[in-house]
Amino acid sequence: MGFRNTMIGAAVCIFIFYFGLLASLFFSTNLKGFWESLVHPSTLFSIRLSLIAATIATLLAVAIGLPSAYALSRYEFRGKRVIDTFLEIPIIMSPIALGASFLVFFHTPLGEVIQQRGIFFVFEFPGIILAQFATTAGLATRLMKASLDEISPRYEAVARSLGSSPWQAFFRITLPLSFRGLLASVILSWAKAAGEFGATVTLAGAMPGKTETLPIAIFTALASAKIEKTIVLILILVILGLVALYAVRFTGRIFRYD
Amino acid sequence: MIRIEGLTIFLKTFRLMDLHIQIEEGEFHFLLGPTGSGKTLILESVIGLVRPKTGRIRVGEREVQNMPPEQREISYVPQDLALFPHLTVRENILYGIKAKNQSLTTGAEYVGSLIQVMKVGHLLERYPAHLSGGEKKRVALLRGLAPKPKLLLLDEPLSGLDPSIKFEIQQLLKTLHVSFRPTVLCVSHDFEEAFLLGDKMTVFMDGAVEQVGKREDVFLRPRTKKVAQFLGLRNLYAGKILTKDDRFERTLLGINNLHLSIPNRAGHSDLEMGRKVDLYIRPEEVMILREGKPVKESLKWNILKGKILDIADRGRHHLVIFQEKTERVLFEISIPNYAYRNLDLSAGKHVNVALRDESFWVME
Numbered sequence: 001m002g003f004r005n006t007m008i009g010a011a012v013c014i015f016i017f018y019f020g021l022l023a024s025l026f027f028s029t030n031l032k033g034f035w036e037s038l039v040h041p042s043t044l045f046s047i048r049l050s051l052i053a054a055t056i057a058t059l060l061a062v063a064i065g066l067p068s069a070y071a072l073s074r075y076e077f078r079g080k081r082v083i084d085t086f087l088e089i090p091i092i093m094s095p096i097a098l099g100a101s102f103l104v105f106f107h108t109p110l111g112e113v114i115q116q117r118g119i120f121f122v123f124e125f126p127g128i129i130l131a132q133f134a135t136t137a138g139l140a141t142r143l144m145k146a147s148l149d150e151i152s153p154r155y156e157a158v159a160r161s162l163g164s165s166p167w168q169a170f171f172r173i174t175l176p177l178s179f180r181g182l183l184a185s186v187i188l189s190w191a192k193a194a195g196e197f198g199a200t201v202t203l204a205g206a207m208p209g210k211t212e213t214l215p216i217a218i219f220t221a222l223a224s225a226k227i228e229k230t231i232v233l234i235l236i237l238v239i240l241g242l243v244a245l246y247a248v249r250f251t252g253r254i255f256r257y258d
Numbered sequence: 259m260i261r262i263e264g265l266t267i268f269l270k271t272f273r274l275m276d277l278h279i280q281i282e283e284g285e286f287h288f289l290l291g292p293t294g295s296g297k298t299l300i301l302e303s304v305i306g307l308v309r310p311k312t313g314r315i316r317v318g319e320r321e322v323q324n325m326p327p328e329q330r331e332i333s334y335v336p337q338d339l340a341l342f343p344h345l346t347v348r349e350n351i352l353y354g355i356k357a358k359n360q361s362l363t364t365g366a367e368y369v370g371s372l373i374q375v376m377k378v379g380h381l382l383e384r385y386p387a388h389l390s391g392g393e394k395k396r397v398a399l400l401r402g403l404a405p406k407p408k409l410l411l412l413d414e415p416l417s418g419l420d421p422s423i424k425f426e427i428q429q430l431l432k433t434l435h436v437s438f439r440p441t442v443l444c445v446s447h448d449f450e451e452a453f454l455l456g457d458k459m460t461v462f463m464d465g466a467v468e469q470v471g472k473r474e475d476v477f478l479r480p481r482t483k484k485v486a487q488f489l490g491l492r493n494l495y496a497g498k499i500l501t502k503d504d505r506f507e508r509t510l511l512g513i514n515n516l517h518l519s520i521p522n523r524a525g526h527s528d529l530e531m532g533r534k535v536d537l538y539i540r541p542e543e544v545m546i547l548r549e550g551k552p553v554k555e556s557l558k559w560n561i562l563k564g565k566i567l568d569i570a571d572r573g574r575h576h577l578v579i580f581q582e583k584t585e586r587v588l589f590e591i592s593i594p595n596y597a598y599r600n601l602d603l604s605a606g607k608h609v610n611v612a613l614r615d616e617s618f619w620v621m622e
Contacts, residue, residue: 154340160327161305161334162354162405176344 022238029231037232045209046217047236053125053213054194057132061140061189066182069144070170074153087138098134099202102127127204128211132193140189147181148174184248191244195237214240259283260409260441265313267299274299274465277313281409281458284439288452288473291462292488297445300462301411304443305334317408328357333402337413339394341386347397348382354405369404375437376400376430392423396430403440412444416451428454449489453477461485482621483536492590493539499529508559511537511620516585518613519559525620536621541592543617546578546601547610560613562589566605578603580611 001009037043071077072084090098105111106122114121121127151174159169175182197215204211206220214237221229260281267274274296281287291297302308304315306327315323322330333354342350351373355365373379376396386394395415402410415431416424432455435442446452452459452473459476461469468488469481480486486494500510500517507522509529518537522529529535547553553561567588568579576598578591591611593601603609 152338152340154336154338155342157302157305157307157327158334158336158340158401159342159353159357160307161330161332161407161411162401163328163357164353165326165328168357173342177342 025231025234029228033228034232037226037229038236040229042208042212042217043229043232043236046212046214046233049125049128049212050194050214050240053128053132054190054196057129057136057193058140058186058190060129060133061137061193062144062186065137065141065189066144068141069148070174072141073145073148087141090135090138095131095135095196095198095200096202099131099199102130102134102199102203122203123205123207123211125204125211128200128213131199131203132196135196135199136189136193139192140185143185143188144182147178147185150181151177180251180254183251187244187248187251191241194240194244259316259318260443261314261316262300262304263314263316265300265303265315266311267296267303267308268311269299269308272296272299272465277462277467279443279460279467279470281441281443283441286435286442286444286455286457288456288459289443289445289462290449290452290456290459291447293447295447295462296465297447297462298413301334301413301445304409304411305332306330331405331408332411333405333407333409334411335398335402335413335415337415337417339398341389341394341398341401343386345385346382347378347384347386347389350386350397350401351378351382351404353401354407358405360405365404365406368406372400372403372438375433390423391419392426395419395423395427399431399434403434403438408441410440410442412442414446414448414451415444416454417446417448431455449477461488463488478540479619480538480621486536486538486621491538493541495537495539495587497535497537499531499533499535502529502531511535513537513587514585516562516582516587518618520618520620521615524615524618529620538619538621539589539613540617540619541577541590542575543614544580544589544591545612545614546580546591546593546603547612548601553612557612557614559615562611562613563608564611565608566603568605569603580609582611 068083072080093101103122106115119126121130155173155177156166156169159173160166164172194213195215196213197219200211200213201216201219206212206216208220212220214233218230218233218237221233260279262277262279265274265277277300279287279289289297289300299308303310303323306322306325310323313323314321317331322332342353345353351369352362354360355362355369373382376399378393378396378400381389381393381397386397389397399410399415416427419427434440444452444455456473458470458472460467461476463484468485469476471479476485477489480489480491483494495513497511497513497518500512502509502522508519509522511518511520520537525535545557547557547561562580562582564580564582566578567581570577570579572592575595576593578593580589580591581587582589589611
């Protein structure tokens with residue numbers, strides 16, 4: 001077998017592997033049961049909860065991640081390397097470890113004050129957002145930094161020389177130019193948040209009608225041997241993910257200036 | 259007037275000490291230095307992207323070294339132009355006027371005439387991606403000039419262009435300068451660029467200014483051998499001052515045992531006896547004498563015998579490599595084509611050469 005065929009063959013194998021996995025879902029379900037599980041109130045609740053939580057968590061991750069990404073992309077400052085390394089903490093740390101760490105934190109004096117005087121996180125809706133934020137903020141920052149790195153700082157230098165303040169130069173030049181990459185970063189971060197399981201279940205629990213996001217619903221459905229529902233939930237999650245991926249491709253086609 | 263006074267920059271391993279540049283209003287000034295000499299850092303500190311350790315930058319009456327770039331009124335046109343790709347040509351051009359909250363109506367006439375001179379009127383609704391290289395250059399210059407900056411900073415405006423576009427942009431920059439008299443500081447490593455465009459130039463090497471002067475001053479009378487070499491000048495020789503004759507205002511200079519009589523005015527400073535100097539002989543001022551023809555009195559000071567080693571056709575002129583007989587010193591001689599045709603030269607031919615007084619330049 002030739003070199004080229006070997007390489008392409010490997011790529012095709014990966015495709016068959018994942019496609020087969022998805023196809024088996026359809027093989028094990030029927031339309032009637034599918035529909036019943038889909039419109040079941042608990043399923044609809046999980047969908048809504050996941051969409052809302054992932055969106056809020058992503059917005060928060062962008063709010064802190066975008067300025068951080070800009071700083072890491074454009075400036076040299078003390079501690080930059082350390083910050084850059086810490087962005088990978090949620091990637092190297094198992095999500096369940098992350099969730100457990102939060103539980104530990106909320107039992108420290110500071111954590112207790114926050115819970116009593118401020119927001120209650122443990123086994124509550126804010127806990128979902130916190131868990132999803134924790135797992136995605138680092139990734140979002142990394143991805144957005146990569147998008148900003150692609151835009152030459154010279155555009156801003158010229159804009160500044162023409163009379164723009166740093167804020168104006170950012171909003172009129174750098175932001176629109178990197179918008180495509182930033183939007184793709186946001187969508188990927190959102191998909192990652194929507195699929196988050198380990199940290200969420202540890203911090204917010206798996207309470208039906210309260211903290212049961214889609215991935216958690218899959219876990220509980222499977223645990224109680226509701227195969228039909230499990231498959232429906234998996235498919236919804238897969239479709240959400242595919243829509244997100246397609247959206248990334250789509251943003252690649254618009255907002256192009258070259 | 260723009261004055262850079264005592265600019266000193268320390269950045270990582272780079273050191274720039276005590277730079278002074280003065281640019282008159284309406285002057286096209288070149289900062290010329292080899293690649294890696296720190297030109298970009300100077301440029302960035304003038305724009306305000308790099309904070310110098312000490313030194314002052316004056317724009318007119320204002321000291322701007324502590325101001326952010328947007329308050330300095332210095333427009334920057336980088337080498338890659340950095341046209342804003344998401345804005346049309348019109349939006350690019352008007353960017354500075356809008357950013358500075360200048361009135362669009364009062365600036366309209368000026369911008370209109372700029373657009374006319376730059377011939378970009380038909381491009382206003384296009385995006386930069388749909389412009390040719392020359393058109394992009396024009397738009398970038400226009401964008402820089404539109405807000406009427408006190409100084410226009412250009413970074414290597416002619417480098418990386420095709421010869422045809424290069425000529426077009428060169429002409430355009432000249433027209434632009436004649437029509438609007440902007441004060442320009444242009445940074446470059448290309449002496450040809452500087453020669454084509456500049457009024458005055460500052461030659462900058464190894465973190466220090468080597469020479470400041472009008473363009474002819476620098477090219478015809480480089481102050482040091484270092485400058486001459488950087489400018490790509492040939493026919494540089496190490497020599498020694500032998501005797502001086504004050505009656506005829508001439509000096510005898512030796513390249514080893516080859517003695518040349520040069521006029522005293524062919525040097526920046528007084529040439530003392532015994533001093534080691536560098537001599538530059540301008541290739542276009544050397545004359546190959548035609549056999550049998552009488553030699554003018556003014557050419558008789560320095561006539562050398564020798565032979566032609568090689569001839570190269572350089573397009574508009576021929577370059578003749580001449581070897582002098584006694585010391586075997588090589589000279590490059592540049593002859594315009596029309597003169598070359600009358601001379602009947604070939605490699606190996608023995609000829610006499612006159613070094614005209616105008617061909618000499620003595621450097622410290």
